[in-house]
Amino acid sequence: MGQELSLGGQPFVGRLPLAVRIAAETGKxxxxxxxxxxxxxxxxxxxxxxxxxxxxxxxxxxxxxGSEALRFFSTTEWMxxxxxxxxxITATDTRISVATSGRALxxxxxxxxxxxxxxxxxxxxxxxDPGIIVVERGVNGTRALDxxxxxxxxxxxxxxxxxxxxxxxxxxxxxxxxxIELVVPTIVITLIALLVAVPLGLGAAIYISEYARPRTRALxxxxxxxxxxxxxVVYGYxxxxxxxxxxxxxxxxxxKVYNMASAGIVVGILIIPTISSISEDALSAVPRxxxxxxxxxxxxxxxxxxxxxxxxxxxxxxxxxxxxxSRAVGETMIVLIASGAGPNLTAxxxxxxxxxxxxxxxISTGDLSFGSIDYNSVFxxxxxxxxxxLLLNFASTMVTRRFREVYQ
Amino acid sequence: MSEQTAPGLITEQVSDQTFIERLRAxxxxxxxxxxxxxxxxxxxxxxxxxxxxHVANQSMGLVVVRNAxxxxxxxxxxxxxxxxAELAAILVDNIGRRIRxxxxxxxxxxxxxxxxxxxxxxxxxxxxxxxxxxxATINDLPPEALAAIVADNLSQGAVYDLVIEHVVRPTVVxxxxxxxxxxxxxxxxxxxxxxxxxxDLQFRSWISGDFITRSISSxxxxxxLRTALLGSFWIxxxxxxxxxxxxxxxxxxxxxxxxxxxxxxxIEINIRNLAAIPSIIYGMLGLAVFVRxxxxxxxxxxxxxxxxxxxxxxxxxxxxxxxxxxxLIVNAQEAIRAVPSxxxxxxxxxxxxxxxxxxxxxxxxxxxxxxxxxxxxxSRAVGETAPLLVVGASTFIGIDPNGPFSKFTVVPIQxxxxxxxxxPVFRNVAAAAIIAxxxxxxxxxASAIILRNRxxxxx
Numbered sequence: 091m092g093q094e095l096s097l098g099g100q101p102f103v104g105r106l107p108l109a110v111r112i113a114a115e116t117g118k119x120x121x122x123x124x125x126x127x128x129x130x131x132x133x134x135x136x137x138x139x140x141x142x143x144x145x146x147x148x149x150x151x152x153x154x155x156g157s158e159a160l161r162f163f164s165t166t167e168w169m170x171x172x173x174x175x176x177x178x179i180t181a182t183d184t185r186i187s188v189a190t191s192g193r194a195l196x197x198x199x200x201x202x203x204x205x206x207x208x209x210x211x212x213x214x215x216x217x218x219d220p221g222i223i224v225v226e227r228g229v230n231g232t233r234a235l236d237x238x239x240x241x242x243x244x245x246x247x248x249x250x251x252x253x254x255x256x257x258x259x260x261x262x263x264x265x266x267x268x269x270i271e272l273v274v275p276t277i278v279i280t281l282i283a284l285l286v287a288v289p290l291g292l293g294a295a296i297y298i299s300e301y302a303r304p305r306t307r308a309l310x311x312x313x314x315x316x317x318x319x320x321x322x323v324v325y326g327y328x329x330x331x332x333x334x335x336x337x338x339x340x341x342x343x344x345x346k347v348y349n350m351a352s353a354g355i356v357v358g359i360l361i362i363p364t365i366s367s368i369s370e371d372a373l374s375a376v377p378r379x380x381x382x383x384x385x386x387x388x389x390x391x392x393x394x395x396x397x398x399x400x401x402x403x404x405x406x407x408x409x410x411x412x413x414x415x416s417r418a419v420g421e422t423m424i425v426l427i428a429s430g431a432g433p434n435l436t437a438x439x440x441x442x443x444x445x446x447x448x449x450x451x452x453i454s455t456g457d458l459s460f461g462s463i464d465y466n467s468v469f470x471x472x473x474x475x476x477x478x479x480l481l482l483n484f485a486s487t488m489v490t491r492r493f494r495e496v497y498q
Numbered sequence: 499m500s501e502q503t504a505p506g507l508i509t510e511q512v513s514d515q516t517f518i519e520r521l522r523a524x525x526x527x528x529x530x531x532x533x534x535x536x537x538x539x540x541x542x543x544x545x546x547x548x549x550x551x552h553v554a555n556q557s558m559g560l561v562v563v564r565n566a567x568x569x570x571x572x573x574x575x576x577x578x579x580x581x582x583a584e585l586a587a588i589l590v591d592n593i594g595r596r597i598r599x600x601x602x603x604x605x606x607x608x609x610x611x612x613x614x615x616x617x618x619x620x621x622x623x624x625x626x627x628x629x630x631x632x633x634a635t636i637n638d639l640p641p642e643a644l645a646a647i648v649a650d651n652l653s654q655g656a657v658y659d660l661v662i663e664h665v666v667r668p669t670v671v672x673x674x675x676x677x678x679x680x681x682x683x684x685x686x687x688x689x690x691x692x693x694x695x696x697x698d699l700q701f702r703s704w705i706s707g708d709f710i711t712r713s714i715s716s717x718x719x720x721x722x723l724r725t726a727l728l729g730s731f732w733i734x735x736x737x738x739x740x741x742x743x744x745x746x747x748x749x750x751x752x753x754x755x756x757x758x759x760x761x762x763x764x765i766e767i768n769i770r771n772l773a774a775i776p777s778i779i780y781g782m783l784g785l786a787v788f789v790r791x792x793x794x795x796x797x798x799x800x801x802x803x804x805x806x807x808x809x810x811x812x813x814x815x816x817x818x819x820x821x822x823x824x825x826l827i828v829n830a831q832e833a834i835r836a837v838p839s840x841x842x843x844x845x846x847x848x849x850x851x852x853x854x855x856x857x858x859x860x861x862x863x864x865x866x867x868x869x870x871x872x873x874x875x876x877s878r879a880v881g882e883t884a885p886l887l888v889v890g891a892s893t894f895i896g897i898d899p900n901g902p903f904s905k906f907t908v909v910p911i912q913x914x915x916x917x918x919x920x921x922p923v924f925r926n927v928a929a930a931a932i933i934a935x936x937x938x939x940x941x942x943x944a945s946a947i948i949l950r951n952r953x954x955x956x957x
Contacts, residue, residue, distance in 0.1 A: 133853050134755055140747035141762075144769045144827070147820055151779065154786040293538025301532055310539050317546050319939065321881025323910045324553070324932050327917045331925055332552045359545050390524050392531035413774065420776020422884035423910075427917055447778050447884070454781070454888040460790055472782045476775065483774045 155476055158469035163251060168202055168244040169265055169463070171195065175203070175241045176221065181234040184227060188243060190220045200229065200246040203237045210235045211246075254470065260433040260449070262463045269474055271435040275350060275443035279425060280418040282354025282439060283361060287414055290358075291365030292407065296395055298366070299373040318363035326427030329356035334428060341440065346430075348442035353429035357421050361414040368413060372406020373399055405493040409486040416482035420475060422447040446475045553936075556929035558703040560679040560686055562694045563719070566667035567592070577658060577666075585657040586649035590641045592665040597644045598636050600660060603897075605651060626650040659712065663720045670718055670923045671697060704930035714895065714912070718923045721916070723931055729811070729891075729899050729906040730880060730938075736815025736902060737822065737879050742872055745823050746861075749830035749868075754856055773824035781888030784817030789889060798903030809890030812902040817889050818882060822875040829871025833864040866953035873946040877939050883910035909935045 172192035179186055188195075195201065199214050211232045216224040228234035249267050257268025294314065298307050333352040338345045345351070376399050384394040400407065430442030433449060444452070450468050458465050512520070569577050572588050580588075590597050602613050605625045613621050618639075619632040628643050639647075648657060662668065671694055674686055679701065690699040712722020748765075756762040788796050793808035796816070837860050845855040861868075892905045899906050909931060916928035 127851060130851055130853050134751070137747045137751035137755060140744045141751040141756075141765050143744055143748065144765055144772060144823065147772060147783070147823070148768055150783055150787060151775070154783055155779075158786060290538045290542055293535045294542055297532075297535035297539055301535060310543075313539075313543055313546060317542065319877070319881075319943070320549070321883065321910055321935065321939070323881070323883045323913050323917075324549070324936070327913065327925075327928055327932060328549045328552060330917060331556065332548070359542075362542055390528035392528040393524070395531070416774055417776075420778065422776070422778045423914065426884075427914065447776060450778055450782070451884050451887050454785070454890075458785075458890070469782065469786075472779055476779050479774065479776055479779075480771070483771055 151476060155469055155473040158466060159473040162466040162470045163249055163254070168246060169263065171201070171243045171245050173243045175237055175239060175243065178239045179237050181227070181236055184215075185218075185222065185224050187222050192243075193245065194220065195223055195243075195245070201225070202244040202246070203235070203241050204244075208232075208235065210237075249470075258435055262467045267467060267470075269446075269471065271433045272444060272446045272449055272471060273474075274435055274437060275429070275433075276419055276445040276447075278437050278439060278443070279350050279354040279357060279429065279445055280415060282351060283357035283418040283421075284411065284415060286355055286358025287361045287365050287418075288411060291362040291410070291414070292369055294362065295366040295369035295373060296399075299370045300391065300395060300399070314363040314366055317359070318367075322360065322421065322423040323427070325356050325360055326424045329353055329424055329428035337440075345440045346442045348428060348430040349440050350429050350443055351439035353425045354439065356424050356428065357418050360421065360424065361417050364417055365410045365414045368410035369403070369407045372403035372410070375406070376402045405490050408493070409490045412482055412486040412489065416479045416486070419445075419482070420447055420479050421445075422451045426451045446471050450475070550936075553929045553932050555675045555677050556926055557676070557705050557933050558679075559674045559676045559701070559926070560683070560690075560699060561673040561702045561923075561926075562671040562690050562697050562699050563668050563702075564671050564694070564697040566669070567665055569666055572661075572665065577661060580654075580658075582652065582654045582657045583645070583649045585654065585661050586645040589648060589657065589661050589665060590645040594641075596664070597641075597648065600664065601636065601644065601647060605647075606897075622647070659720065663715060663717060667717070668719045670702075670926075673702075673923055673926055704926045705933050706930075709927075709930055710934060713898065714907070718921065718927050721924075721927050723909065723912065723934055725895060725898050726907050726909045726912040726931070727934070729904075730908040732811045732899050732902070732904070733815045733818060733886075733906060733908060734876055734880060736812060737818040738872070738876055740816060740819040741822055741826050741875065744819070745826035745872075745875075746830050746868060748823075748827050749834055750856055750861075752827070753831050753834040754852070754860065769824045769827055773828070776884075777821055777882055778884040778888060780817055780821045781885030783820065784813055784885060784889045788813035788816050796903075801903070809892070809905065810903050811899055811906045814886050814889050814891070814906055814908075815902070817885050818879040821882065821885060822879050825878065826871055826875040829875065830864075830868045833867025833871060834860060836867060837863045866949055869953075870946045870950045873942055873949070877942040877946075880939055880942065881910055881935065883908075883914055886911060887914070909938070 173195070174189045176187040176189055195214055195217055197214055197217055201212050201214060203210050203212070209232065210228055211230045212225040212227050213229045214223050214225050218224065245265075254267050254269055256270070257266055258270050259266040259268050260271040294310070298310050302310060329352045330348075333355055334345070334347060334349065337349070337352055380398055380402060381394055384398045389397065425445045425448035429448060430444050431452060432442075432444060434441060434443040436443050450471055453464050453468050458468070572592070573580060573584070577585070577588075589600070593600070598614075601622070605622045606613050608616050608621050614637055615635060617633045617635060618627050621636065625647065628646055631639055631643055648660070652660070679686065687699060690697075709722055710727065711724050712720060713725045715721045748769075752762065752766065789808035792813075794800050796808045796810050796813040798810070798812075841859050841863060842855055845859045850858070886906075886908055891907050891911045895905055895907055897904075913928050913931045913935065916924040916931060919925075
């Protein structure tokens, strides 16, 4: 709504700032000095909070993974021995008859009677035969209690960082927590993926950046983007139902239905776009003068690529490969579908095995009850995976920063 | 005077003949190199084409169908011509008391453990029940009353589907790919006639309107995608709302308000780092924070919803929102940065405050770019599987999700379930689901591109 005003004798139509209108209508001076604006302040704080949410997420990752993993390392996991007490015992008995079935007990092991309510721990002093043990009652600050016949016996599984890093078997249910069994297949699959993705991704990047005409480039780049946009579960389907049968027809039946080779090849296809797009950016950033100088000295295009461009863009290319590595390490669905359903310490690509991410996903499928051995152990794997990828991302940033050739 | 040469410089004298030979060899190597680089692109393209062709190839083809009960044995007329009451009667006649399970799966409003003991008015709240049985339990009902409940509450098509699923029970004994079905039809027909003389060889497209609208089923022939599609829809809606607000706000802060202080630089670096963290780790964060720590909220317990735990649509939506935030913020930042500063200065010049400038000038100008980024991020969220597996997608639910506190499954998780199913015929079902998922993603991306081209203004 325009309001007619007269300013300095000149008719003037239009919407003027409120302060001026008030001044003109009332003849009083409206305050034009800076006023406190609480709403503006609140809004800017809200915006800052949203930005800081990213920090909160990272802190969340660290705290959640860290604390759950700490719980894993600091508490004693109790595993069912599938043994029961064969007769009722009183608080003073030290010679206990137990069922002969179930897991064998050994001297010095800590056993627990039941897990519900107040429980009692005992140290095994002697194993007379599979059915009779001698124990020291009420150890670890628990007190000796009466137990009914048929009380289940649990045995302690201490998880230490040393065991976690050196044991070669991952089977939480029987007290083996060796992350190596999951790390080795992760590395094998990642290496296969890089073997596929580095030549193809780098080759594609070099072609697009150095050889392709603008129209070809406009055609090729979207193809790589489509490849990057396909959901990983679709790649997993492709690995299991196309690549695995293909490998089987090529290499015979030593190729298992679930195998690391097929998962690795398809993870490789998945990370081609990552490697090619970052490498291409790095190659395009090399100044034209370097190419012209190389051609001027009589070098062929290939010689220019290998002796001038790649060394100049090396930091970008290396960063691309590291990022590809990091994506391959964290890739879940392809591995879960195509590579296997159980940990297996093997480097044979035609064997089935499980990576860290794949194992987390398989164990977590369905209802994972809080506080169980599986729940806690999964977070220890998650922390390892998180630290690995964080380290790789950090390395990639450092490489770009440290070794970047700066041109005017 | 000694001759000084730079290291590595070729000072060797060669004859013209040698020179030409070497030049040819170098050029030949150059050609081979170019061919290699070109073929890298071709191999990548081939991989993409093979992937899509393989899925299409699996999604239709010849199948051998075997019925447990022939439809002709059930009625003189074709089943499709019967009305819902007649179909419900056939259902009750043939499956007996198991009809109660069907009723439970379709209408139950209470947890499965209470279904048999709760009065019908409670157990089947909202459904049409014969008045005289309102306070009876399901076990008290005679067969006719059970049939009436089915007939009164479902359409003819739905009852027909139940009859097919529970009585006729067609199973696909074996299936062939599309390519084989076209090229080797004669051989397949001969093989089917020899091996399965009593069964029906027919061409089946696994992707169909029915497939999209049917709910989950344990049989490949009646399996459908509706529950998963609705689950995906609900989760993406929650992801969209949360990530849009938070992501755009963060981008505005970083572009318009930030003054380059240390904390702001930390936020920037942090966002880039978050983008590279594996999605399954986000799932674990979601499990520990949204499902477990905030379980009261995400299960809806504080709002009086009690029959779920924290593994709900809401938890899944929040988890995916966290996952796509880094991508969304970077995209939105670019869109905001593209708005020329002259627009801001003109606004300040007219006396507008910072927020007025952002809200009335910068955001409208950046909106197309921001929306494009949002749609692209969401299309990534649609395809995510691993984090939702960890957060706790239900592997088999027959009830459609109907709000933020429902249990959920999503399309990618169904694809995973069907792919992992030991029965090979489910791979055809998975292929059909993949096509549906890819179509959804293509539509989202296409709308982003259209939006970008239509609405973007150049300054």
